[in-house]
Amino acid sequence: MQTLIKVENLVKRYARRNPAGGQEELLALDGVSFEVLAGSTLAVVGESGSGKSTLALCLACLEEATSGSIWLEGKDICKVAEKERREMRPQIQMIFQDPANSLNPRWRTLEIVTEPLVLRGGISRDEMKKQVYALLGRVGLPAETAKRLPCELSGGQRQRLAIARVLALEPKVLILDEALSALDCSVQAQIANLLMELQGALGMTYVFITHDLGMAAHLADEIVVMNGGRIVERGRAEEVLREPREEITRRLVAAVPRLTRSPLAPIGR
Amino acid sequence: MRLRRSVAKWLVVLGVLHGIVVCAGFFAPYDPAEQDRKSPYLPPMRVHVVDEEGHFHARPFVYAFRLRQGTFDQYEEDAARSYPLRFFVRGARYRLLGILPSRLHLFGAEDLRIYLLGTDAYGRDQLSRLVFGGQVSLLAGLLGAGITLSLGLCIGAVAGYYGGWRDDVLMRVAELFLALPWLYLLFAVRAFLPLTVRPLAAFFLIVAVIGEVGWARPARLVRAVVLSAKERDFVRAARGFGAKDVYLLRWHILPETGSVLLTQAAILVPQYVLAEMTLSFLGLGVPEPVPSWGNLLSSLQQYSVLVSYWWMYLPTLAMVPFFLGYLGLASSLQERGPAYKIERRSLGSLT
Amino acid sequence: MMRYFLRRLGHAFLLIFGVSILAFLFTTLAPGNYFDEMRLNPQIAPETVAALRAQYQLDRPLVVRYASWVNSLIHGEMGFSFAYNSPVAPLLLVRARNTLLLTVTATVLAWGIALPAGVWSAERVGRLPDRLISWGTAALLVIPDLALALGLLVLAVRTGWFPTGGMASVDFEDFSLLHKLRDLALHLALPILALVLSALPLLVRHVRAAVAEVLGAPFMLAAQGHGIPRRTLLYRYALPAAANPLISLFGFSIGALLSGSLLIEVVMSWPGLGPFLLEAILSRDLYVVIGGVLFSTVFLVTGNFLADMLLYWADPRIRTKSGAR
Numbered sequence: 035m036q037t038l039i040k041v042e043n044l045v046k047r048y049a050r051r052n053p054a055g056g057q058e059e060l061l062a063l064d065g066v067s068f069e070v071l072a073g074s075t076l077a078v079v080g081e082s083g084s085g086k087s088t089l090a091l092c093l094a095c096l097e098e099a100t101s102g103s104i105w106l107e108g109k110d111i112c113k114v115a116e117k118e119r120r121e122m123r124p125q126i127q128m129i130f131q132d133p134a135n136s137l138n139p140r141w142r143t144l145e146i147v148t149e150p151l152v153l154r155g156g157i158s159r160d161e162m163k164k165q166v167y168a169l170l171g172r173v174g175l176p177a178e179t180a181k182r183l184p185c186e187l188s189g190g191q192r193q194r195l196a197i198a199r200v201l202a203l204e205p206k207v208l209i210l211d212e213a214l215s216a217l218d219c220s221v222q223a224q225i226a227n228l229l230m231e232l233q234g235a236l237g238m239t240y241v242f243i244t245h246d247l248g249m250a251a252h253l254a255d256e257i258v259v260m261n262g263g264r265i266v267e268r269g270r271a272e273e274v275l276r277e278p279r280e281e282i283t284r285r286l287v288a289a290v291p292r293l294t295r296s297p298l299a300p301i302g303r
Numbered sequence: 304m305r306l307r308r309s310v311a312k313w314l315v316v317l318g319v320l321h322g323i324v325v326c327a328g329f330f331a332p333y334d335p336a337e338q339d340r341k342s343p344y345l346p347p348m349r350v351h352v353v354d355e356e357g358h359f360h361a362r363p364f365v366y367a368f369r370l371r372q373g374t375f376d377q378y379e380e381d382a383a384r385s386y387p388l389r390f391f392v393r394g395a396r397y398r399l400l401g402i403l404p405s406r407l408h409l410f411g412a413e414d415l416r417i418y419l420l421g422t423d424a425y426g427r428d429q430l431s432r433l434v435f436g437g438q439v440s441l442l443a444g445l446l447g448a449g450i451t452l453s454l455g456l457c458i459g460a461v462a463g464y465y466g467g468w469r470d471d472v473l474m475r476v477a478e479l480f481l482a483l484p485w486l487y488l489l490f491a492v493r494a495f496l497p498l499t500v501r502p503l504a505a506f507f508l509i510v511a512v513i514g515e516v517g518w519a520r521p522a523r524l525v526r527a528v529v530l531s532a533k534e535r536d537f538v539r540a541a542r543g544f545g546a547k548d549v550y551l552l553r554w555h556i557l558p559e560t561g562s563v564l565l566t567q568a569a570i571l572v573p574q575y576v577l578a579e580m581t582l583s584f585l586g587l588g589v590p591e592p593v594p595s596w597g598n599l600l601s602s603l604q605q606y607s608v609l610v611s612y613w614w615m616y617l618p619t620l621a622m623v624p625f626f627l628g629y630l631g632l633a634s635s636l637q638e639r640g641p642a643y644k645i646e647r648r649s650l651g652s653l654t
Numbered sequence: 655m656m657r658y659f660l661r662r663l664g665h666a667f668l669l670i671f672g673v674s675i676l677a678f679l680f681t682t683l684a685p686g687n688y689f690d691e692m693r694l695n696p697q698i699a700p701e702t703v704a705a706l707r708a709q710y711q712l713d714r715p716l717v718v719r720y721a722s723w724v725n726s727l728i729h730g731e732m733g734f735s736f737a738y739n740s741p742v743a744p745l746l747l748v749r750a751r752n753t754l755l756l757t758v759t760a761t762v763l764a765w766g767i768a769l770p771a772g773v774w775s776a777e778r779v780g781r782l783p784d785r786l787i788s789w790g791t792a793a794l795l796v797i798p799d800l801a802l803a804l805g806l807l808v809l810a811v812r813t814g815w816f817p818t819g820g821m822a823s824v825d826f827e828d829f830s831l832l833h834k835l836r837d838l839a840l841h842l843a844l845p846i847l848a849l850v851l852s853a854l855p856l857l858v859r860h861v862r863a864a865v866a867e868v869l870g871a872p873f874m875l876a877a878q879g880h881g882i883p884r885r886t887l888l889y890r891y892a893l894p895a896a897a898n899p900l901i902s903l904f905g906f907s908i909g910a911l912l913s914g915s916l917l918i919e920v921v922m923s924w925p926g927l928g929p930f931l932l933e934a935i936l937s938r939d940l941y942v943v944i945g946g947v948l949f950s951t952v953f954l955v956t957g958n959f960l961a962d963m964l965l966y967w968a969d970p971r972i973r974t975k976s977g978a979r
Contacts, residue, residue: 096539120545128543136536138555150544196540203544479672482958486913487950490931490943492680577798581917584800585932603804604921609811616808619801626796 038072038239039093039207044102046088046263062088063099064263070256072206075233075240077254077271079247079286085263086243090211093241094128095119106207124154127200131212133192137184143170143195144180150202169198173228190221194228201232209241214249226253247283248290251275259283309635317628324437328397331431332411335594337395339416339426342368344612346378347421347429355382362387365417376611386412421614423602433618436594440583441625443510443595444576448568450514451575452521456564459525460552464533474526477519488516489578493587502593509588513578521567525560532559562636569633573626596622662962666955673951677944678720723941732948733941737934742945746927750949753919753926757911757953759842760849764857764907767850772861777888779866787862791855799914803848803921816844845915845922852914853907860903864896871895897968901961908957912950 046063062085070076080086091097093104095111103110111122130136137146147166151157157165167177173194184192193213200208210229214222230253233240244250250257251271259267259274261282267274278284323330348365364385368378392411399405411417420429462473480488492512532538538555576596582588583597584604591598599618602608608615714722723733731741738745775787797805810816817840829837868874869892877891919928927946934942 091539094539094543096542120547123543123545126543128540130536130540132536136540138537140558149541153541153544153546153550199540475672479669479676482669482673482951482954483947484909484912484916484950484954486916487931487947490916490935490947493935573798577800580798580800585920587932587935597800600800600804603807606811609808613808613812616804619798619804622798622801623796626798630792630796 036072037069038107039070039241040105041069041093042067042103042105044089044092044104045100046085046092046097047100061263063092063102065102066260066263066265067102068258068265068268070207070239070241072239073233073237074256075242075254077242077244077250077257078260079244079250079257080260081245081282081286084260086245086260087211088263089260090128090209090241090243093207094126094209095123096128124150124203125205126207126209127203127205128209128211129193129196129200129213132216133189133196134184134216136196137192137199139184141183142180143175143182143184143187146184146195147199147202150199154203165202169201170195172201172232173198188221189217190224193217193221193225197225197228197232201236204236205238207239207241209243211243212245213242215244215246222249229253245286246290247275247286259286307635310632313628313632313635317625317632320625320628321441324434324441326399327431327434327438328399328405329407330409331428331434332394332408332417333428333431334395334397335427335432335435336592337427337431339422339428342416342418342422342426343424344376345418345422345426346612347614347617348418349380350388350419351385354385360385360387364388365412365415367415386415386417388412388417420617421612423615429599429614429618432594432599433596433621436596436599436618437625439506439589439593439595440576440579440597441572443506443513443579443589444572444574446510447513447517447575447578448571450511451517451571452564452568454515454518455521455567456525456557456560458518459522459560460529460557462522463526463529464548464552464556470526473522477522480516480519485516486578486581489513489582490587492516493582502590506589506593509579509582513575513582517571517575521564521571524563524567528560528563529556532556566633566636569629569636573629576625658966659963662959666959669955670948670951674944674948675720677947678716678723723944732945735934735939735942737937737939737942742941745942746930746945746949749925749927749930750953752924753912753915753928754953756842756845756849756919756924756926757908757915760846760853760911760915761908763846764850764853764911765904768854768857768861772858773865773888773893775858775862776865776869779862779869784862787858791858794851794855799848799852799917800921802852803918806844806848807922810844817841845918845924848918848922849911849914852918853911856910857903857907861896861900864899864903865892868892868896894968898965901964901968904964905958905961909954912953916950 044063044066045061048060048062050058050060064085066085066089068076078086078089088097092099099112103112105111106122106125109122111119111126114122141149144163144166147169148162151162151165167180170177170180175191175194175198179187179191179195184195187195213229214225217225226249229240232238240253242250242253247257251274254271257267257269257271257274258265259280259282261280267278267280267283274283275287275290278287345368348368350363350365351360352363353359354364364387366380366382366385369381371377371379388410389412390410392408393406394408394411396404396406416428418428418430420433423429423432458473458477462470489512492515493509533551533556538551541551541555579588579595580597580600583595584601585597586601588597589595596618600615602615726733726741727743730743732743732746734740735742735745771787775784778784794802869888874887874891874895877887882891915926916928916931918924919926920932923929927949931943931946933939934946
């Protein structure tokens, strides 16, 4: 397998005004580097405030990094011109934590899934419609949901909808930013299985961002642990879980609920 | 967008009221500029259904006025002859909506000009002036609010979406505008525009002045909505699909400002009608003989009118339903959500 | 504290400066001035008009005029009134004093009524007293200010209870002190009533909303759960928590009252800034207009500055944030 994404020394600083009027600086990413192999899953685990969500936004080109580079198939997406970046964007897609927030509440399912197709253009209305229904079927949404508003769907259905929407663009990389955290346990398992099945079928590369080390270990091939904007530990999933080296990782491991014998045991379908 | 029942109810009320004003020619019995020099300051005529002898008449009627003996401005009813009210009569020519020529009026009487709200110093029918004046005042309010909201939308969207120095500059200027009491500001802007111009020009001048003065508040509200909307995940997602700024603003961000704008409109229109009234009342607005609600009241500035001709005050009562309609609309819109909250600070918050 | 204080003060001065520039800009954009009307008068020679224009520097560029205006401001003159042929500042000060008398009294009265009424109403949300207050404020809201002022005037004229204009009776100078005060109070009554009635409904509604919101907040429910008595709850817990938006509203209400007083002064011929400004506008007495606008801005900015200081005192969050850095 070859390397698909290569992140080198990524730094992100936020300047923000404090309420008293002064400037303060927040270092969200402090020199992050890693690689992801094509078709594999990398989990980025950390507590809130560790910089993992900023990393997700930078990877998806939704925030501009202060310095450093992100290579995608040999092109640095931080350095290319705005126009070319817009063309590259569909290749890296993102699933957000809360599907209630990532789907426009005024739009119907049909419109939501059509949007990326319209923006990419190049095919007729009829064809779009056909594709949309195919995509809905692909993620297990019944065709009659096409006329519904997001608020009329369940949490799991909404996340399926969000997945269907990005699949329309046939992305190479899918960034899952806490994509399962807002869901109930049983629904989490369903969506996780759907994601794994899609990865197997379409060969997508996942960057799975989460605070839940147990779920990370279940889904990912490799895990990096972030703290304070830096990567403090990395390794194969089982190893990190079994033999955490850093204090922060041990805390995260301790937070994994142990209802079953081991968090590595298969999650029930 | 689905309307709540209370919103729909107020919209119907406002629709009816505005309908009357739009079809002023039909509801007003006379031309608002037509003078009747023989009967200045005629009190409102009473509509009777029972005559002097106590007989009941199915068709309502009025009596003519005659000067009371020994006075020259006191009128009394002349019961010698009754003038029955006729409905759907032919009278003064007018153009419905400014296009359709017509002579049909809702009511009138034969051989007598009837003045249900009395007349002014020139013997012009106050009722006709009230209905036609509504056209000027309400149009000024609506157009002014339109200008304000478009300005506020554009400025707020630019400030909120692009941020940075544009945001800083625009919001500083907004503070400047908010720092002035609005009526003083209105005065100040009006002060430096020509005093005497043709009525139509004056009207648009007033509308422009009123409309431009108030942009700061809606701009801040729009900015706040845009600021939070652009950080929402569905906007980020669309940008991830390769959407450009204009697409994002048009399809995802600006629709979010809809409820704020609607509520602001319901608040601004009556405010601006009032502003037009105030300017015209003080003689800075639409000039005579064009009727406007402010002009209608301006004679009350004279002490003698105030003392002797109380009915000149009656038109204000007719304006109350309009303000009630807009207030009702605004508050039932506000119930929908946190569309409008009083700004944390009217000034300051530079931080 | 000092830092926050100075920031707000600097901000206030910047605003006033900005408004003065804005006012000056409008004067240049305006067609016509005081002397244009004079020029139409055949009895005045064109040379005289030109000489007067030169004397008042109307033929100079804007920057020069602004500089000389600022200079005269420093000397306490604020430019020169063409119509009164005297410096503007003393003329304005007298009127500003009268306007202040009106607005300050009205502000105190309006808040004095709105606070207890709002709290009282918020405590009984949905019950009869609350509904009555809501209906009352709604009724006041739908009557336009102008109609309210005129209506009171009509009432005063027809009943003869109150004097209907001016600030003092004709023979004011001969009255004893007590009588003078009584006379002033009588003359104040009508404009104040009009101002308070026009400002009251919004204030009551916002006080009610702010207090009702706090009363429904989780920490209030928790405090209630601890068995703290209702009175303590209302005045020791709820009011301070609702203070923040109310103080902002206070700053806002000053602006509203100033605007309102402008109109009411004209309608009730109260010798304040309002009629003076109107007269100046009609005669194109431009330094008086600029001065009047500036005076009102100073009032408003002062009011907002006070509100900011109150906010500092009332909101611990601002204190910690500005204190830390």
